Each structure stands twice: as C-alpha cells, then as structure tokens.
C-alpha cells in the first residue's frame with residue numbers, strides 16, 4: 429500500500445496511510461544505496477513487516493528543511509510591522525518557482541493601513557500575472573487551497589505565520605497549537621521535521637526557505653521565474669534577451685508602459701546582479 433512519510437525520528441518513519449499512522453523502517457537496500465526517505469515522500473510499505481519497500485519519484489525536494497513533494501508554499505507578507513518588502517516577496521517567489529512549488533501570497537496586517545491604494549494596486553498586479561493572493565482575513569478561501577496538498581510556510585519573523593495557522597486550525601481540532609509553537613521558535617537547527625494535518629491537507633511545522641539565496645540558479649533561471657516576462661520575450665530582438673542591456677526589448681518597453689510593475693523589474697535587475 430502507498431502512504432506518505434509525515435515524520436522521521438532516527439531510522440523510524442511514520443507513514444500516513446489514509447487516516448492511519450504506521451511506524452516503519454526502510455528496507456536494508458536503501459541504506460546500501462545510501463538513499464533515505466524524506467518527510468513528504470510517497471512510499472510503498474509492507475504493512476505486516478512495517479517496512480518501506482519503495483520510494484516513489486519526487487517532484488521536488490528542499491535541503492533545508494529536508495522535505496519533498498511540496499505542492500504549495502504560502503508566502504506570508506505583512507504590509508506593516510515589518511513593512512511590505514517587494515524585494516523579499518519577489519525573491520521568495522523566484523526561489524519557490526525554481527523548486528517547482530506553487531507560490532501563494534498571503535497578505536497580513538492589512539488592517540494597519542490607513543490608505544490601502546498602493547498595496548491594492550500591488551495585489552492586483554500579482555493576481556493579474558497569475559498568482560493567488562489572499563488577505564489573511566479571507567480565512568475560508570485560504571482553507572480551500574490546502575485540499576490534499578502538502579504546504580510549507582515562509583515569511584520573515586513577525587509577519588503573522590503562527591497567527592495564520594491558529595486561525596486556520598480553528599474548530600478543526602488539530603494540533604495547531606503544537607505547529608504554532610514550533611513555528612514560533614526562532615531556530616530550527618536540531619529539531620525533527622513533522623507534517624501536520626491542516627484543512628484537509630498537510631503542513632510542514634518548520635518554515636521553509638530560511639536562507640534566501642539563489643543557490644544553484646543561473647541568471648536564466650532567475651529571468652524565467654519572472655513569469656510575466658515570458659509573455660513578452662518573443663518580441664525581444666534577441667532570442668536569449670536578458671531584458672537589461674539589449675536594444676529592442678519588449679520587456680523593457682512594457683516596464684515603460686507600466687504594464688510590468690516597476691518594482692518587479694527593478695528587483696529582477698538586482699537579483700541578476702546578485703547572482704553569479
């Protein structure tokens with residue numbers, strides 16, 4: 429039968445099969461091949477022997493925290509305390525796109541704004557280019573996105589990640605207190621990783637992407653993860669246009685026409701310069 433690894437403690441793997449939890453050990457062959465299952469792995473188990481027989485193909489995996497098969501990443505971004513940072517948001521989106529994870533933007537502390545015009549325009553832009561954006565008060569809509577998904581949370585300290593989890597867990601009788609506590613800890617170096625049930629899906633108890641760097645990414649990767657640029661690139665003069673120094677560049681034109689958000693483009697140029 430097939431299940432999902434939701435917890436690892438030394439060589440014991442808790443596998444969730446439907447609503448049952450079975451603690452398994454991997455077959456010896458994995459150790460010989462130096463392969464170990466990860467939290468998030470879909471595995472074939474032998475229920476009688478309590479062994480993991482096979483690890484199914486992974487669609488993605490993160491090194492820190494070591495979790496694989498992540499479907500969605502909730503990017504929690506406050507508009508105040510700490511102030512909205514388009515740089516951080518675009519960086520997170522870029523790295524999440526690179527890892528084949530769907531970014532979902534959650535805006536917090538919207539209630540602290542006296543004038544929402546500027547933020548509303550930004551939110552509309554991200555929606556227009558294809559991202560799901562929710563304000564943390566839209567709790568019912570946010571609940572729906574978890575359906576059968578493995579989610580990871582990311583965002584600066586103090587943005588409201590634990591607060592969000594607590595709201596989502598409301599009257600669901602889940603271990604959100606624990607997750608919330610876990611997510612509240614500053615450092616997660618030696619802890620084990622665990623997936624918790626949340627809103628018909630699973631959530632990783634450790635915030636992801638704590639080090640925000642473009643590790644292993646090429647400049648072309650960074651460029652291609654600015655998904656809206658891809659709509660225009662065919663009209664650039666050069667096929668491999670980086671949209672920076674080239675003449676006749678449709679992306680630069682669209683920035684001038686305000687069709688591409690200026691802050692997005694400026695962040696793009698910064699990221700390319702930061703990259704190797």
Ligand SMILES: Nc1nc2c(ncn2[C@@H]2O[C@H](COP(=O)(O)OP(=O)(O)OP(=O)(O)O)[C@@H](O)[C@H]2O)c(=O)[nH]1
Nearest residue numbers: 536537538564584585586587588589590591611612
């Ligand atoms: N006004 C307002 N305050 C909020 C909102 N969301 C969270 N807060 C407050 O912001 C503070 C930080 O929230 P947390 O949920 O602890 O933030 P966190 O992202 O878990 O922070 P770390 O655990 O340090 O990473 C708390 O005092 C919350 O009550 C919001 O939407 N509006």
Ligand SMILES: [Mg+2]
Nearest residue numbers: 589590611612
């Ligand atoms: Mg927290």
Ligand SMILES: [Zn+2]
Nearest residue numbers: 664669671677
């Ligand atoms: Zn171009």
